[in-house]
Amino acid sequence: MSALNDRSLEYVAKYFKALAEPMRLKVLNALRNGEKNVGQLTEISGCTQANVSKHLSLLSQYDLVKRESRGNCVFYSIADPSIYELCELVCGQIAKRMIAEDDIKKMFIEADKLQTQNLQLIEKKLKTG
Amino acid sequence: MSALNDRSLEYVAKYFKALAEPMRLKVLNALRNGEKNVGQLTEISGCTQANVSKHLSLLSQYDLVKRESRGNCVFYSIADPSIYELCELVCGQIAKRMIAEDDIKKMFIEADKLQTQNLQLIEKKLKTG
DNA sequence: GCAATATATAACTATATAGTTATATAGTCA
């Protein structure tokens, strides 16, 4: 990253930007346990199918996800697991600050139990069909 | 990053967003060799002083840079060098793709010689006063 | 072919923010 020119910086910035949206992180997070199709991701994300498709299209464009059309469905999966390294680095840095900032600490650790339960319910539902 | 709730995802996303602007990356890149004051960063960045200040303020807010007011000037430096790990991870991923995409490859490797020379000139000028 | 389902895209709105110019604030030195 020494002496990158402006075009390169723009490129790197765009890459970060792809990861700079909560909904896209949610989608990537949902793909941790393996591939899912658009309908499943729509259900998990809680927004419209059109929106999920748009985000997937962008993630695809940056090779963050792999697209595989199978039968009537399109399955997406993580293209390069090293994006999780990125996320963990970021989480680590945020964690450092959490020590000082108690409200954020709570935000992370008490992790909205309702939401977790809902997610588990959806996952379960998706597995059992 | 397993089962992060929505608020946490938003927080992580915002962190990425802080790194998702070319001008901010340029500033961070300029701080690789050590602290610089706002005037110096303004000269390197090539945009207005007001804009640099705004970006520095945001970077400060996310603890990406350290602020130290000394005399008439304010010096900024990298708060946590692990952000460069982030950038290198991203550059690494982009590099993987470069193999296939020749134009991007050129973009990175032929790194605008003029710009590099200009940067060196500015750096030199800053050092000699 | 036709109905049904799954995904992608078009068109639009609302919002966030990068950049600007002008101005305020703060420190230095005479």
Add this chain to the structure above:
DNA sequence: TGACTATATAACTATATAGTTATATATTGC
């Protein structure tokens, strides 16, 4: 004190994009 320099902020414009609804495009099974 007042002139000068350095940084931050306010107010504004232009642009990008997340989200929506409605529609188009595949694919499957009858």
